Amino acid sequence: MILVTGGAGYIGSHTCVELLNAGKEIVVLDNFANSSRKSLERVLQISRKPFAVVEGDIRDQAVLEKTLKDFGCTAVIHFAGLKSVLESVNSPLDYYDNNVIGSHRLLRAMQTSGVKRMIFSSSATVYGDPKFLPYTEDHPLNPVNPYGRTKLIVEEMLRDLSASDPTWSIGILRYFNPIGAHESGLIGEDPKGVPNNLLPFVAQVAVGRRERLNIWGNDYDTADGTGVRDYIHVVDLAQGHVAALKSLEQTGCFALNLGTGRGNSVLEVVKAFEQASGKPIPYDMRPRRSGDIASCYAATDRATRYLGGWRATRDIETMCRDHWRWQSQNPNGYAG
Numbered sequence: 572m573i574l575v576t577g578g579a580g581y582i583g584s585h586t587c588v589e590l591l592n593a594g595k596e597i598v599v600l601d602n603f604a605n606s607s608r609k610s611l612e613r614v615l616q617i618s619r620k621p622f623a624v625v626e627g628d629i630r631d632q633a634v635l636e637k638t639l640k641d642f643g644c645t646a647v648i649h650f651a652g653l654k655s656v657l658e659s660v661n662s663p664l665d666y667y668d669n670n671v672i673g674s675h676r677l678l679r680a681m682q683t684s685g686v687k688r689m690i691f692s693s694s695a696t697v698y699g700d701p702k703f704l705p706y707t708e709d710h711p712l713n714p715v716n717p718y719g720r721t722k723l724i725v726e727e728m729l730r731d732l733s734a735s736d737p738t739w740s741i742g743i744l745r746y747f748n749p750i751g752a753h754e755s756g757l758i759g760e761d762p763k764g765v766p767n768n769l770l771p772f773v774a775q776v777a778v779g780r781r782e783r784l785n786i787w788g789n790d791y792d793t794a795d796g797t798g799v800r801d802y803i804h805v806v807d808l809a810q811g812h813v814a815a816l817k818s819l820e821q822t823g824c825f826a827l828n829l830g831t832g833r834g835n836s837v838l839e840v841v842k843a844f845e846q847a848s849g850k851p852i853p854y855d856m857r858p859r860r861s862g863d864i865a866s867c868y869a870a871t872d873r874a875t876r877y878l879g880g881w882r883a884t885r886d887i888e889t890m891c892r893d894h895w896r897w898q899s900q901n902p903n904g905y906a907g
């Protein structure tokens with residue numbers, strides 16, 4: 572039995588589908604701070620495999636201990652956390668509370684329950700400004716915002732824990748830019764308020780919820796001047812977690828990039844989305860967004876080696892097509 576914290580969220584819900592498809596038993600723990608119960612109903616609809624759901628907070632150690640014990644969990648995939656860079660700059664204490672203290676309580680609960688296998692959702696933001704590209708896992712870690720620092724602190728906590736007790740098995744997965752949706756169009760990303768990220772914003776323009784996209788900067792040192800990122804299909808990412816679970820059969824602590832190794836510019840993404848949706852995406856060129864870097868993409872060799880040959884296979888066209896299917900079938904997300 573696997574405990575999935577934050578399983579109702581964007582990446583969590585897609586991972587639940589892949590875990591259930593792989594024949595795993597799961598229990599989801601989520602406080603629904605940034606998600607809807609509907610996503611879990613859809614997971615059931617897709618997988619047709621029942622699973623348990625606990626409404627609870629990762630900062631509540633007693634609930635965690637009870638859940639681990641009652642369900643006989645042997646491993647944890649830990650997605651729960653807050654993820655907005657902008658919000659973390661404005662409300663850093665909320666981010667340290669949720670992401671750092673929450674993860675600490677979870678690890679403590681696991682320790683007292685004798686559950687010593689964990690996969691942790693980290694982020695490429697832990698690298699900070701690139702000293703070289705592609706980012707390898709050995710690139711210096713120097714996050715430039717509070718969100719990224721909460722991820723780095725948890726990573727350090729995990730490395731210290733593994734060094735102190737070598738019977739732990741810990742996989743740290745550093746995601747690049749997850750986009751897309753399950754091919755059924757039943758689950759996908761459903762951000763609250765105005766999206767900060769590119770894809771949800773573009774998709775909301777295409778579906779008519781927003782008028783125009785702002786492109787933050789066209790004077791970067793990239794082929795067309797707009798920012799370049801390593802976009803990865805969320806289903807590829809989810810399948811990476813199933814592969815990582817297998818790697819937890821060995822003890823120790825590893826950190827892996829989950830990306831495609833390829834970068835796409837903002838303009839390339841806009842064009843791919845226009846083609847996928849058949850809708851125009853009007854945009855305005857704006858000054859650079861503060862804190863943004865020109866380019867970011869992953870070295871992927873280590874992940875493929877550790878994860879038994881796993882690699883991201885879906886291209887940017889497929890990502891946009893699947894993202895559009897979700898957005899067009901659910902123009903207002905899970906709100907209906």
Ligand code: NAD
Pocket residue numbers: 576577578579580581582583600601602603604605606607627628629630649650651652653654669673692693694695746747748749
């Ligand atoms: P999401 O917000 O959709 O999902 C996170 C889930 O955790 C939500 O269902 C939310 O309700 C839940 N949650 C938050 N705080 C909680 C708490 N204290 N107790 C219980 N549940 C709680 O985000 P996502 O995009 O699915 O991201 C999942 C993880 O991956 C996060 O840790 C995020 O930081 C990390 N990550 C995301 C991205 C990305 O671009 N989406 C990139 C890198 C890393």
Ligand code: UDP
Pocket residue numbers: 748767768769770772784785786787788797798799800837860863
């Ligand atoms: N971006 C943009 N307009 C938006 C949102 C994002 O031009 O409304 C650009 C942003 O400057 C970056 C890329 O799109 O170059 C990806 O941004 P996102 O916020 O999705 O990811 P991150 O910057 O965290 O990698």
